[in-house]
Amino acid sequence: MINRIQGNDTAFKGARVNILATADNHGNIMRLPRLLKTVENNAKEIFPKSESPSTLNFFAIVGDWFINPSKKGFVTHPELSNGELQNLALLKTIDSVRLIVKKMVDKIPGRHKPVIPETLYTMGNHCLDAGTSFMLNVMRKNPMKTLVTNVDLNNSPRLAEAMKTNGNIVKSAVFSIPDDKDVSLVHKIMFLGVTIPSMSFYNPGLCDGLEFFDNSNKKDANLKEEDLQGTIESVRAEVEAFKSKNPKGAVILLSHMGGRLSEIVRKNVPEIDHILNGHDHKNSQLNVGITSINSLGKDNEMIKALNFEFDDEGNFARGNMTPYFTETTLADGLEKHPFQLFLDS
Numbered sequence: 001m002i003n004r005i006q007g008n009d010t011a012f013k014g015a016r017v018n019i020l021a022t023a024d025n026h027g028n029i030m031r032l033p034r035l036l037k038t039v040e041n042n043a044k045e046i047f048p049k050s051e052s053p054s055t056l057n058f059f060a061i062v063g064d065w066f067i068n069p070s071k072k073g074f075v076t077h078p079e080l081s082n083g084e085l086q087n088l089a090l091l092k093t094i095d096s097v098r099l100i101v102k103k104m105v106d107k108i109p110g111r112h113k114p115v116i117p118e119t120l121y122t123m124g125n126h127c128l129d130a131g132t133s134f135m136l137n138v139m140r141k142n143p144m145k146t147l148v149t150n151v152d153l154n155n156s157p158r159l160a161e162a163m164k165t166n167g168n169i170v171k172s173a174v175f176s177i178p179d180d181k182d183v184s185l186v187h188k189i190m191f192l193g194v195t196i197p198s199m200s201f202y203n204p205g206l207c208d209g210l211e212f213f214d215n216s217n218k219k220d221a222n223l224k225e226e227d228l229q230g231t232i233e234s235v236r237a238e239v240e241a242f243k244s245k246n247p248k249g250a251v252i253l254l255s256h257m258g259g260r261l262s263e264i265v266r267k268n269v270p271e272i273d274h275i276l277n278g279h280d281h282k283n284s285q286l287n288v289g290i291t292s293i294n295s296l297g298k299d300n301e302m303i304k305a306l307n308f309e310f311d312d313e314g315n316f317a318r319g320n321m322t323p324y325f326t327e328t329t330l331a332d333g334l335e336k337h338p339f340q341l342f343l344d345s
Helices: 029-041 082-106 132-141 157-165 225-245 259-268 338-344
Strands: 015-022 055-062 118-122 145-147 172-178 186-195 250-256 274-277 283-288 291-296 302-310 316-325
Touching: 015 172, 015 291, 029 082, 029 302, 029 316, 029 338, 055 082, 055 172, 055 186, 055 250, 055 274, 082 132, 082 338, 118 186, 118 250, 132 157, 145 172, 145 186, 172 225, 186 225, 225 250, 225 259, 250 259, 259 274, 259 283, 259 291, 274 302, 291 302, 291 316
Parallel strands: 015 055, 055 118, 118 145, 186 250, 250 274, 274 291
Antiparallel strands: 015 302, 172 186, 283 291, 302 316
């Protein structure tokens, strides 16, 4: 559950996790200069204590960065497809977020080697508008971990083959954070990623060699708990294996399934600490039991910063969430922003 971290809590001596989260960008690359300026203006609050070796930073993209990747039509680069342009913008965005953190930490006296954000990505239904080949190319080449928890690897030969040679395509990712004073204590956090499985509805015939558990031809509104048993079991298996070795470890789920279906997963796997939710295009937060579910809006209209802490006993106990609305960022000077110059080139 998200609770406010007290900035003057001098008793804190554990570890910190900072997450910058976005979802459902839908190829709106022209809005990215404003989004990145929002990150720059609020970097100290989004990535606090980044100078500490007991802090890990993450940039989470919860699906639908892409839309209609196979189409062409941009005036400036008519030879490139939407997907190629959107992917160039994704690579530039990842680099820009890393540079923002590096510049911020470089200014801090006594800093250690900066903790550059790890990019985490999960597929959205629109990311697969151009089919498996496009998506596999993105996953193979981009500097990010793609989380494919609810992909049925036994029936996904092309993805399974790609995973043999690429360690950035994973069912889950576990990270270690050293305690800031107890050298014997290492905190663990696991990230998973699930995608709305109805590819026979969203992209019929396009996902050759990539099959999700519970694939169906049903709309979201018609999916019920019994339609999601494979997805639920795939998440449960990863969480149980992680918790058996790390009973105090934290679990974060990137879910491109919408709030209602994310809540179904949460109900069946209550050990999840937090769900970053895409697909429903909402700005909402729900706290249920130990789990909080944050929906992340759409079209680069907002970002959310989530800051969590492990306490002295190793418990993943406290955190806070702050939304930042990109339309409130002043447009003055944006025409000279490096990302705008990149778009104009």
